[in-house]
Amino acid sequence: MKRLHPPLIQATDTVHACAAGITIADRAQALMDALPAIQRSEAEYLELGATGQLYRITPSDSVTPAIDATLMGVIYKSHFARQGSPSRTLYDQIRMAPEFGICPLCGQRNVATVDHYLPQTRFPTLNLTPINLIPACSDCNKKKLASVPTSAENQTFHPYFDELSNERWLIAEIQPSAPPTVSFEIRPAGTWDAVMTARVRNHFLVMGLEELYIAQAASEMADISYALEDIGAATGPDGVRLHLNSQFRSRHAHNPNSWKTALYEGLRDSDWFCAEGHRLIRNRSQINTMGVAQPAL
Template sequence: MKRLDLPPIQASDTVLTCASGITIVDRAQALVDALPTIQQSEAEYLELGPTGQLYRIAPSDSVTPAINANLMGIIYKSHFARQGSPSRPLYDQIKMAPEFGACPLCGQRIVATIDHYLPQTRFPTLNLTPVNLIPACSDCNKRKLASAPTNAESQTLHPYFDNLSDERWLVAEIQPSAPPTVSFTIRPAGAWDAVLTARVRNHFQVMGLEELYVAQAASELADISYALEEIGAAGGAEGIRAHLSGQFRSRHARDPNSWKTALYEGLRDSDWFCAEGYSQIRNRPQVNAPGEALHAV
């Protein structure tokens, strides 16, 4: 959900640097020989990516007759990404690009790996291509699995290409309950077409963002409950609203569509929350401990 700049390196950088660290002479030469094919595939990717058409790239079993998908996977894992290899700094450069190490796919968890947007098992010619390599947390990486999009709508968001605009589109809704119930919905921005709207919803579902954000919001509310009760005691509902408004503006300045921005906007705009909901955060339903019912009899 966070946009990233295109990597400042190309497939020629990763392929040749990777090949320079391969001591198996035939394998290194086969990789160098595959470079024109890999570059051709990279050019197609760069042409189709900005218009959301990567699903049109055909899968393949091999890069060249000498390098099948399995060998390309070995080259990626055992040579390109291997600690101490000449190409590892390029791997790290891609992996460490996001600010504060935040996964661009969920915007919340910490980057732990690199995800192949088009999976390496089915698109071996893009295995070492930087623009296909997305920094990701392990959860997002696992959730995506090796699935490949078959149409425009089924494509998850691509941090190097998709720009969801700064218009507000992630909305938190607050339901009166004790403790307050928070849910998140997507309100399509004006500039989105039907395909982008479907892709954002698909991305949310695949990455499990609704559950993630609901859990984070509950934790955030628990964190701020004492402070809100103090503010409420001193300034009432208007004091609460003014405080939440400041929190919203501060988060909006960094990211207009983070779950925190949406949460504080939703809290600020909820008359119920500002008047009394804030005092219900710690009001958890009582759960009887095992055996307690017996004592009560």
């Protein structure tokens, strides 16, 4: 979950670019005629988004009498997002904004698409509004689907508006088992209020981030198991802890709340893992995607 700078382009830019690529004259004119309504929706979005109140925007089934939600969806897909269209460069400008091309909604997978924070089918006036368009991986886009927030608490994270703080809030817990089991939880940052805490937890649930991070953590531990065994054999628990702390500090410097930062912090702070658990990673069991040990077949 990473903050992004809001797009520098506005709805006026995307509407003009799309209209320039539409060869059906009546459709192009209808889109241009809809620009004032689209601009009003953009202004409302910017005002409510800044205060975490996008759930207050009323859904609709049309932009103007001449453009309903279905036609607006066609304009988005066939003109704004289509390869080779005059507006495709604006689409790509939004899609490629995240650092290293990593999805800001999960912080793990590669961006592959652009997600409508408020969905196309329910908010057609926002279909071409850049501030409503979030670069995302395919999995996050699919998990969110066309869900519409109905309260402040059940809104998901919005990368253009929400600042989650660099204070540590993603925590990994290590449970003694063979192999070790990892779980992730949210520890509210001191700057969060109750609404932000509920929103982050809702985002984790909707996007399935705990399951994703558990699977990635299991793979990461398998990757480092041989090195930890060598370090433990040579220098004991203190040497293992020192190595894990170095890994934690490196990841914390880049992203204080990545799953890797949380994992290495949790491993470092577990006396059991530093003394014994690191030798149990290569157990004759398999770790399923929920982080639960299962007997090998």
